[in-house]
Structures are given as structure tokens and as C-alpha cells.
Amino acid sequence: MIKEIKTWCNTHITPAKYLELPPTIIALLLDEKNNTLTQFTRAVKLQLDNTPKYLDIDFSPPVFPFDNRYFQDPFYLVEDCINEAIDLESIRKLGNNALDDYIKDIYDRFTYTVNGKTRIKKQELLRYAGRHYYFEAASKAKIVGVKENSNLKKQRRFITANLRNTVDIHITRTMQRAVLRKKVTNSNTAIEYSDIANFQRHAKERTNILVAIDTSKSMELGNKMEHAKKAAISFYYYKSSYSHESKIEFLSFNNTITKVKPLDIISLKPEGMTHTAELLSYAFSYFNRNTNKGRTELYMITDGYPQQAGMEDIIYHGLTLKVAGRLKALQTRIKIILIETPWAEDNTNNLKYNELICNMLGGELIRVEPEAISCALFE
Numbered sequence: 001m002i003k004e005i006k007t008w009c010n011t012h013i014t015p016a017k018y019l020e021l022p023p024t025i026i027a028l029l030l031d032e033k034n035n036t037l038t039q040f041t042r043a044v045k046l047q048l049d050n051t052p053k054y055l056d057i058d059f060s061p062p063v064f065p066f067d068n069r070y071f072q073d074p075f076y077l078v079e080d081c082i083n084e085a086i087d088l089e090s091i092r093k094l095g096n097n098a099l100d101d102y103i104k105d106i107y108d109r110f111t112y113t114v115n116g117k118t119r120i121k122k123q124e125l126l127r128y129a130g131r132h133y134y135f136e137a138a139s140k141a142k143i144v145g146v147k148e149n150s151n152l153k154k155q156r157r158f159i160t161a162n163l164r165n166t167v168d169i170h171i172t173r174t175m176q177r178a179v180l181r182k183k184v185t186n187s188n189t190a191i192e193y194s195d196i197a198n199f200q201r202h203a204k205e206r207t208n209i210l211v212a213i214d215t216s217k218s219m220e221l222g223n224k225m226e227h228a229k230k231a232a233i234s235f236y237y238y239k240s241s242y243s244h245e246s247k248i249e250f251l252s253f254n255n256t257i258t259k260v261k262p263l264d265i266i267s268l269k270p271e272g273m274t275h276t277a278e279l280l281s282y283a284f285s286y287f288n289r290n291t292n293k294g295r296t297e298l299y300m301i302t303d304g305y306p307q308q309a310g311m312e313d314i315i316y317h318g319l320t321l322k323v324a325g326r327l328k329a330l331q332t333r334i335k336i337i338l339i340e341t342p343w344a345e346d347n348t349n350n351l352k353y354n355e356l357i358c359n360m361l362g363g364e365l366i367r368v369e370p371e372a373i374s375c376a377l378f379e
Helices: 002-010 023-030 037-048 096-110 122-144 150-161 171-185 217-242 262-267 276-288 313-328 348-361 370-378
Strands: 111-114 117-120 207-214 246-253 257-260 295-302 333-339 364-368
Touching: 023 037, 023 096, 023 122, 023 217, 023 262, 037 096, 096 111, 096 122, 122 171, 122 217, 122 262, 122 370, 207 217, 207 276, 217 246, 217 262, 217 295, 217 333, 217 370, 246 262, 246 276, 257 262, 257 276, 276 295, 276 313, 295 370, 313 348, 333 348, 333 370, 348 364, 364 370
Parallel strands: 207 246, 207 295, 295 333, 333 364
Antiparallel strands: 111 117, 246 257
């Protein structure tokens, strides 16, 4: 046994190659149409090609002579890519060989074959993407000065307060804290006192968390949908890795309310309207069933002006406020993350009604640009 341990200690470990994983690339990998390396490669290269794409449509040009002195040349319809993919700049800069290697590395790392059929290593893919997005968000939070949650501060003080000797040190938890701190702060210190955790665990109350992502049509503007996906995946990674007492579930809401598995968030597409009243009604029913099972938290990621087809806005807003009042009685912690784009026309009504809803819920409203959604979740 001693010989085996020595051999293991002397074995050189080659770190796995770091892979950039934008949400769009993950979505292509999850698409069943791209179940071979050739198909996946073709799909990725097509996505990276940002040259204008002409639409293949039937078009009958005007017949001469015609009475239109302003018409000079034929025109072409070009695909309008409103929801531009994000985080592709560095990948576009790769040469042909490097790009082929990058695509193959992703395919080989996150797929396997069973009976001739390609399958995705979903848990591994989810954890890899979540860790990458989380550390990116944590670094941004450090830069913009996001304050550490007071509950985490209390937990840290409790855990380290009773430490009397090295026997009490919880090695795994301590190393996790040290690695996280070094990643975020770029520190050279291996372990600091604040990293140390002992075996005295505080009996924590379970937290039931719902994260609702607005998938209405307006979310395709300004990359809001893509940044919301990254934020949700990073938040899931954080809660599942560092807050084991939490139960976290995801919803998408537009014309309907749909439960979404964490990795399926990547494949969400914007369509429909923002049905906020239905979301709050669903949250009330969900949390009402779990009132005796710990604390409850609701996070809403939206750019939305609450609307329902066939109903006047003023009536629908009244209905939304009524449902919000019911949910407030459950004493649920609620955070509404309202996404705004600086170039968009200022919609005072949108802000006004979201403020009304937030006040009725007794929650917190945070206005952010798309790139800051992750930081807002961790505040």
C-alpha cells in the first residue's frame, strides 16, 4: 500500500485543457441533430460565421416599364440576428486547425457512445459550464464591489469560532474555501485564517428556491436571454456546490409556466408575453406546500412589462398585484432582477409596475444591464 501511495504521489498530473463554453456552443452540442462530430463541427462553424445570410424566399422583381422613379437596384432580404450569441469573439479568432481541435475537444470530453448512439455527459457538462460561469461572475462581483451576504458572514464566524486545534479542521471544506478565494482575488496565499473551517456544523434550515426566467419575446433583444442563461447556470452551480441544504428549481415563464431542468435552460427560446400573475400564482402554490420545510426564496429574472393577450393592461396589473399580496403572506424572500439595456427606449411604465409588484411582494428590485445579471443574483 505504501509503495502504491508513493507511486501515486510521484505521478505527474497533466491538467485538463481549459475549454471556453458559451451558451450557444452548449446548445448546439445538446441538439440531437448534431449527434456526430462532423455535424457538430458544421453547426459550430455556421454559428461562428457572422457574414450576412441571405434569406431564400420567392421574390418577383418588378416588370419594366413600371412607374417608380425611386427604384434603382434589386434588394435582398438579410437574416436579422437580434439575439446575437455572446462570448464567441475569442473562438472566432482561432485558426482553422485550432478551431477543429477546440470543437473535437468539446465533443470528446462531453459525449460518449452507447450501442452506436451518441449520448451527452449532462452532469459533467453542467458542472463544467456552471463552474466556469460562476468564477466569471464571482470575479465581476469582486470588481464591482458586491458585498458578501450577511448570512454567509455569520456562518463563517460560527464555523471558525470554536476551532481550538488542528484536529478540528475540516480539510475538504477548508481547501474549497481557499481555492475559491484564490480564484476570485488572484491571491498567492495558499490558506488564510478565514478559509479554515472545523467540524462544528451549524444546524442550517433548508431553503426552497425558485428561479424564474422570463422567456418572452422581448428577451431576445440585447442578448438578455443569453446572459440570463449564464446567470442561472452559475447560480445553480453555486447553490448545489456550496449550499447543500438548498433545493433549487427553475421555471421559464411567458404565456405558460414551465419547469426546466438546469441544463435545459441553455435551450430556452424567447417567445410570447410576460405572464407575471401566473408566475406569482404558481410560486404561491409551490411555496404554500413547503411552508413547513424551511425558508423560501423566489428570484425573478425579467425585462418584462406584465401583459396577457386579450386582457387590458390595467386589469391584468390589478390581478398581478392581488396575487402578489397573497404571496407576501408566506414571508418568502423575493428578488426581482429587472434587465435594462442602455440603448433601449426608456419605458417608465415598465419600471413603475415592476416597482409596484415588488412593493406588494415586500421584495427587492434590482435594475441591471444584461452583463450584470449574475452579479445581481449573488448580491
